[in-house]
Amino acid sequence: MSVFKIKIWFTACSLSLLLLAGCKDEVKEFENPYAGGKLPLGLKFNASSLIEPTQGIANDVVTVSVIGAEQYKTQLHFQFSGEEAEIVSIAGDVVKVKVPAAGSSGSTSIQIGDQVFFGPQFRVFGKISDDPYFKAKIGANNTIYDAYKLKTGKYLMVGEFTDFNDKGIVLAIKKIAESTYEGEIQRTLQLGTGVVSGYLSAVTSSTNDANIFVAGNMSAFDLKGPIKNITRLTSFGAIDLKQVDSYSSKNGGPTYPKLTVPVFNGGTDAPIKRIFHFNNGIIAVGGFKYYISHRYDVGRTFTYTSGNTTLTGYRDSLVRDSIPIRQVVRFRLDGSLDNTYHFSGGTTLDGGNGNILDAVMQADGKLVLVGAFSKFDNKAAGGIVRLNTDGTVDDSFQVGNGATGYITSINWNSTTQRFVLTGVFSSFNNHSIQNILVLKADGSIDDAFVSGNFDSGYPSFAQQLSNGLIIVSGNFKKYNNVRRGGFMILSPQGGLAQSYNTLGELTGTINRVLEERNKDNKRSIVLLGSFRKFDSQAVQNIKGLVLED
Amino acid sequence: MITMNYFKKISTPWLLVLFSCLLVFACKKDQYYFDGGKSNPIFPGTTMEYLKSNPRSFDTIVNIIKIAGMERQFNEDTLTFFAPQDYAVALLIKQVNSTLFTYGKDTVKTLTDIDGLIWRRYLSNYIFKGANKLNDYPQIDVGAKAIFPGQNYVAYSGDVFNIGVRYADAGGVKYTGYRQLLLSYIPNVSQPLDNWVSIPITSSDVQPKHAVVHVLSTDFPFGADPQNLIQDVLLTK
Numbered sequence: 122m123s124v125f126k127i128k129i130w131f132t133a134c135s136l137s138l139l140l141l142a143g144c145k146d147e148v149k150e151f152e153n154p155y156a157g158g159k160l161p162l163g164l165k166f167n168a169s170s171l172i173e174p175t176q177g178i179a180n181d182v183v184t185v186s187v188i189g190a191e192q193y194k195t196q197l198h199f200q201f202s203g204e205e206a207e208i209v210s211i212a213g214d215v216v217k218v219k220v221p222a223a224g225s226s227g228s229t230s231i232q233i234g235d236q237v238f239f240g241p242q243f244r245v246f247g248k249i250s251d252d253p254y255f256k257a258k259i260g261a262n263n264t265i266y267d268a269y270k271l272k273t274g275k276y277l278m279v280g281e282f283t284d285f286n287d288k289g290i291v292l293a294i295k296k297i298a299e300s301t302y303e304g305e306i307q308r309t310l311q312l313g314t315g316v317v318s319g320y321l322s323a324v325t326s327s328t329n330d331a332n333i334f335v336a337g338n339m340s341a342f343d344l345k346g347p348i349k350n351i352t353r354l355t356s357f358g359a360i361d362l363k364q365v366d367s368y369s370s371k372n373g374g375p376t377y378p379k380l381t382v383p384v385f386n387g388g389t390d391a392p393i394k395r396i397f398h399f400n401n402g403i404i405a406v407g408g409f410k411y412y413i414s415h416r417y418d419v420g421r422t423f424t425y426t427s428g429n430t431t432l433t434g435y436r437d438s439l440v441r442d443s444i445p446i447r448q449v450v451r452f453r454l455d456g457s458l459d460n461t462y463h464f465s466g467g468t469t470l471d472g473g474n475g476n477i478l479d480a481v482m483q484a485d486g487k488l489v490l491v492g493a494f495s496k497f498d499n500k501a502a503g504g505i506v507r508l509n510t511d512g513t514v515d516d517s518f519q520v521g522n523g524a525t526g527y528i529t530s531i532n533w534n535s536t537t538q539r540f541v542l543t544g545v546f547s548s549f550n551n552h553s554i555q556n557i558l559v560l561k562a563d564g565s566i567d568d569a570f571v572s573g574n575f576d577s578g579y580p581s582f583a584q585q586l587s588n589g590l591i592i593v594s595g596n597f598k599k600y601n602n603v604r605r606g607g608f609m610i611l612s613p614q615g616g617l618a619q620s621y622n623t624l625g626e627l628t629g630t631i632n633r634v635l636e637e638r639n640k641d642n643k644r645s646i647v648l649l650g651s652f653r654k655f656d657s658q659a660v661q662n663i664k665g666l667v668l669e670d
Numbered sequence: 671m672i673t674m675n676y677f678k679k680i681s682t683p684w685l686l687v688l689f690s691c692l693l694v695f696a697c698k699k700d701q702y703y704f705d706g707g708k709s710n711p712i713f714p715g716t717t718m719e720y721l722k723s724n725p726r727s728f729d730t731i732v733n734i735i736k737i738a739g740m741e742r743q744f745n746e747d748t749l750t751f752f753a754p755q756d757y758a759v760a761l762l763i764k765q766v767n768s769t770l771f772t773y774g775k776d777t778v779k780t781l782t783d784i785d786g787l788i789w790r791r792y793l794s795n796y797i798f799k800g801a802n803k804l805n806d807y808p809q810i811d812v813g814a815k816a817i818f819p820g821q822n823y824v825a826y827s828g829d830v831f832n833i834g835v836r837y838a839d840a841g842g843v844k845y846t847g848y849r850q851l852l853l854s855y856i857p858n859v860s861q862p863l864d865n866w867v868s869i870p871i872t873s874s875d876v877q878p879k880h881a882v883v884h885v886l887s888t889d890f891p892f893g894a895d896p897q898n899l900i901q902d903v904l905l906t907k
């Protein structure tokens with residue numbers, strides 16, 4: 122054996138030794154860290170036989186199949202959308218329950234101790250239901266802020282949407298749509314591309330719809346400008362334009378064309394929230410601080426040489442004039458500033474010390490503003506103030522100290538002659554009133570309405586219908602300890618209106634309620650706002666309903 | 671041959687030294703790993719005492735419990751507490767103050783600037799009856815709620831929460847990995863599967879006397895439903 126072979130043997134032996142004796146890992150058995158635990162209750166809604174019937178009215182007896190129900194006979198609570206229901210009988214897996222009077226459409230559930238089991242959806246019928254004639258089933262693809270009824274009977278709806286009922290594929294519908302009450306898109310107005318960038322929050326018209334006015338946050342309408350948040354349309358719906366001489370066309374002769382600019386030469390430095398027409402003027406409300414108008418006749422003359430000849434050229438400058446104003450402004454119909462409204466001695470009055478969140482105008486031209494301010498024009502004002510037709514504070518409005526908190530919305534009903542206000546406040550004019558109240562035309566509290574108790578949230582919108590019922594929306598979950606999620610209808614006395622509160626929850630907010638009679642001559646309402654889900658159905662920002670009397 | 675020359679060059683003693691080195695050091699590769707053993711989940715004291723013993727995470731929560739007047743519950747009740755950490759309160763206060771500022775109200779400087787009743791209402795969102803550990807809760811898969819639904823519970827506050835154990839995947843095999851508790855706020859009981867706000871638990875099964883504490887992740891503001899809390903605060907200002 123050569124030395125070499127010995128070495129090979131030696132190496133092989135050592136390596137096998139290493140392999141055998143080397144790294145013998147200790148094998149440990151770990152206990153299962155997740156073993157044990159409490160057993161589940163063994164209760165389950167039977168997925169193969171659901172609720173029977175799947176819809177009904179209050180006090181109907183409904184049969185549900187629940188596996189394992191019998192063993193919890195004494196502990197079992199049954200609920201419709203969180204409202205306790207009376208259990209008629211439990212036999213085997215068959216549970217019979219009575220639809221509660223305050224029940225609304227939504228999920229059924231069983232509660233045992235602190236454990237909750239959700240079951241199938243149940244629809245409760247009442248005096249409120251979908252309007253069969255309503256056509257805007259798809260709806261608007263973004264928020265609708267306001268709607269205005271023209272004398273043709275059609276509505277102009279404005280908001281942040283860029284399509285309405287999928288009709289924008291044919292011709293653009295951007296931020297403004299002409300629609301019938303039933304939600305059918307009309308094309309009689311020449312709105313063009315509307316507002317491409319920005320949004321519209323308000324719309325109104327002058328006497329006899331001679332002009333339509335739109336406002337919001339925009340710099341152009343139908344791609345034409347310049348606009349600062351408000352402009353005027355013709356009665357045909359097209360932006361009202363005129364030709365003006367610019368510096369260059371005035372001085373340079375026919376080679377320089379005239380400028381085509383909006384007739385309405387006025388605007389604001391920040392978005393406008395509401396506009397109202399009264400007595401040949403447009404009163405705008407918003408968070409702005411300056412009135413802005415355009416001057417087109419400013420420019421400069423310059424000379425240049427071409428070969429041996431010296432030529433004269435003209436260049437235009439767009440000049441923006443700004444005048445301080447605060448939160449409220451009155452435009453004349455051509456956009457010029459009315460410096461007699463909310464002005465004193467040539468300067469603007471101070472306005473509120475907080476945001477204005479909503480405003481309504483009475484038929485007599487007086488303007489009621491609500492919001493998060495405690496002072497208006499240096500006078501104490503608890504989130505609400507009324508202005509005279511010259512913009513000064515109306516001291517005859519009997520709101521006293523107003524709200525301790527802030528007011529988010531106000532609506533006026535001319536039939537009932539009542540304001541309805543919502544907000545986050547705990548008292549109003551030293552009366553303990555929470556979150557919603559009704560005022561008479563003179564600003565005094567309507568004692569007939571007694572506000573209830575909101576739980577987990579607050580109302581953000583309320584509007585009274587001409588029959589006295591009040592539509593309320595917000596992010597609340599309970600009212601007077603009855604489960605109402607985001608939407609409810611109150612009686613003029615402030616209680617939940619009997620059998621009008623059967624619809625399911627609303628996810629979102631309502632900005633406006635339209636009220637008319639439908640083809641069956643039934644009272645019908647259209648809800649406009651920002652919501653994606655209502656009554657367990659996917660909807661988009663508009664919904665038509667019928668109210669039975 | 672290259673191989674032969676190679677082996678010839680290395681002498682036997684050298685090989686011996688090499689192999690002995692291998693033998694001596696081969697199985698020491700685990701030296702850096704120290705098995706700390708299982709941590710002791712039992713805390714010899716009440717829930718309140720446990721929270722006090724960990725001021726780094728819970729001293730604000732302890733103050734809130736005192737302001738809410740709920741010390742008795744945390745000392746005596748048999749409960750499961752999903753403990754939000756201090757940072758969750760900081761997140762909430764930031765939101766509260768920006769809202770208060772918007773509406774021109776005085777901002778919150780100390781915890782007592784917010785009413786005790788409000789603290790009580792929203793702290794109660796995290797308290798459940800009975801002492802339940804991770805393995806007492808069923809499996810939840812938020813992507814397949816129909817199959818693994820977890821279990822819904824009514825908190826002390828009356829709001830409904832889903833509590834379940836999320837089974838993580840391991841090596842691409844579903845549900846075989848670690849398990850983590852998940853507390854989900856159900857905003858709308860008439861649409862109980864929609865819009866959950868799910869907060870994972872960072873440590874579970876802390877067991878003080880007659881209670882179980884699960885510590886919540888810090889990424890969510892205190893209250894489970896902070897928007898309503900903020901509006902409640904606004905109302906009192």
